[in-house]
Amino acid sequence: MIHFEKFTLSNGLQVIVHEDPTSHIAVMNLLYDVGARDEHPLKTGFAHLFEHLMFGGSCNIPTYDTPLQQVGGENNAYTTTDLTNYYCSLPAANIETAFWLESDRMLGLAFNEKSLEVQRKVVIEEFKEHYLNQPYGDAWHHLTDMAYTTHPYRWPTIGQSLSHIENATMDDVKAFFYKFYRPNHAILVVAGRVTKSQVAELCTKWFAPIPAGPPYHRSLPQEPAQTGPRHKVVQGDVPFPILYKAYHMPGKGMPGYQEAEILCHLLSEGKSALLHANLVEKQALFTRIEAYTTESLDPGLLVISGSLSPNISFETAENALVALLQQIKETPPTALEKVKNQMEAQLTFSRISLIHRAQELATATLQGDTNLVNHKIEYIRQVDLEAVQTIAEMILQPHNCNTLYYQTMS
Structure with a gap:
C-alpha cells in the first residue's frame, strides 16, 4: 500500500x-x-x-x-x-x-x-x-x-x-x-x-497566491476504428531491416487495457517469451523481436518490432509472425501466472524508489483516482486466460494493424 x-x-x-x-x-x-x-x-x-x-x-x-x-x-x-x-x-x-x-x-x-x-x-x-x-x-x-x-x-x-x-x-x-x-x-x-x-x-x-487559469475543457477528435490494414515501406541508411506492426488497443483505465498489457508481456518479457522463443530461437527469422505498448490515456498502440535475420525477406518474417499471433488467439498461452508474478514483482520493486511512488500517485490522480496505485496488483491478479484470449482476438486483427517495412539502402 x-x-x-x-x-x-x-x-x-x-x-x-x-x-x-x-x-x-x-x-x-x-x-x-x-x-x-x-x-x-x-x-x-x-x-x-x-x-x-x-x-x-x-x-x-x-x-x-x-x-x-x-x-x-x-x-x-x-x-x-x-x-x-x-x-x-x-x-x-x-x-x-x-x-x-x-x-x-x-x-x-x-x-x-x-x-x-x-x-x-x-x-x-x-x-x-x-x-x-x-x-x-x-x-x-x-x-x-x-x-x-x-x-x-x-x-x-x-x-x-x-x-x-x-x-x-x-x-x-x-x-x-x-x-x-x-x-x-x-x-x-x-x-x-x-x-x-x-x-x-x-x-x-x-502556491496559494498564484491565480488559477481559465478552465481547459479537453475535446480531442477521436480516432475512428480502423477498418483495413495499412502498409508502408521506407528505406534508410540503416544496418539491417526492421519489421514494425502496430495494433490499436484500449487506453489506460479503459476496459481491456490491463489484459492488453499482460498480453504484451506474454509476447515479449524475457527469453522464454513467445516472440523470442518462436521467432528468434526456434525459427531464426529475427535476431531480436520485442513488443511494447504506448501506455497512453486515450486508445494507444501495441507495437511489435523485430530485426530480420540475414537473407530473410520481410514477407517470410511477417508471415511467421502473423501465424504465431493467430496461434495465440486460438490457444491461450500457458505462462500467464508466471507473467503476472513478474509484473507484480516489477511493480513492487519499482516502489522502492520514492520518486517512482510520487510519480505513480501523480499519474493515478490524473486518471481520476489517486487510489488506483493501490489496486494495480489486484487488477493484474484478476486477469484470467479467457480475458487474455478475448483481448488478443480483439486487437490482433489484420484490419487493426499498421505495418512498416524499414529497409536498408542496399
Whole structure:
C-alpha cells in the first residue's frame, strides 16, 4: 500500500502528501495536465519545448538548477503525449527550496528571447540527433502518421515537423504557458520525510497566491476504428531491416487495457517469451523481436518490432509472425501466472524508489483516482486466460494493424 493524503487549494492545485519517515530525503513531483495531444496541429512539439523552457529562468529566479544543487538537490523532467512531469529530490530539511523554485516558475517564466533561442536550439538539435540523423529515428513518425488519421497521437512528442519549433514565436510560447501551466491544471505530490501539516503550510505560502487559469475543457477528435490494414515501406541508411506492426488497443483505465498489457508481456518479457522463443530461437527469422505498448490515456498502440535475420525477406518474417499471433488467439498461452508474478514483482520493486511512488500517485490522480496505485496488483491478479484470449482476438486483427517495412539502402 502507498499511503497518502490529499487536499486542494482554492486556485485548483491538487496536492497529494505521501509521508515516509524512514526516508532522509523529500521528493517534489509536479505534473501538468498537458502533453503533445493538446497541441495545435500546426504548432506541435510545444509541450516538449516547455519541458526545456521551464529551466530557463522564472520571474524572480534566473536559473532553476543552481539553487537546487546548492542545497543538495537534483531534478529531471519528461514529456509524453498526455502529460508533462517535473520532479526533484533533496534533503528533507531543505524541502522549502523546492516549493520556492517550483512556485516561481508556475507564477511565470522569464520569457526572454535569449532563453527561447537557447532552448529552441537544444530542442532542434535533439530532433535532428534522435529523429532525423539516427538510424530508424523517423520510424515512430511513420508509424503514428499511419496508425492515426484524426487523433493528435498522430504526431510524436518531439513534434511533427522541425519547422513548428523553428517558427515558434514569443507570443506562441506565452499563450501556451498561460493556457496550460496554471495551478488548476497541475497535480503536486510531496513525498518522503514530510508531514501533511508541513506541506499544507508551505503550499499556502508558496502556491496559494498564484491565480488559477481559465478552465481547459479537453475535446480531442477521436480516432475512428480502423477498418483495413495499412502498409508502408521506407528505406534508410540503416544496418539491417526492421519489421514494425502496430495494433490499436484500449487506453489506460479503459476496459481491456490491463489484459492488453499482460498480453504484451506474454509476447515479449524475457527469453522464454513467445516472440523470442518462436521467432528468434526456434525459427531464426529475427535476431531480436520485442513488443511494447504506448501506455497512453486515450486508445494507444501495441507495437511489435523485430530485426530480420540475414537473407530473410520481410514477407517470410511477417508471415511467421502473423501465424504465431493467430496461434495465440486460438490457444491461450500457458505462462500467464508466471507473467503476472513478474509484473507484480516489477511493480513492487519499482516502489522502492520514492520518486517512482510520487510519480505513480501523480499519474493515478490524473486518471481520476489517486487510489488506483493501490489496486494495480489486484487488477493484474484478476486477469484470467479467457480475458487474455478475448483481448488478443480483439486487437490482433489484420484490419487493426499498421505495418512498416524499414529497409536498408542496399
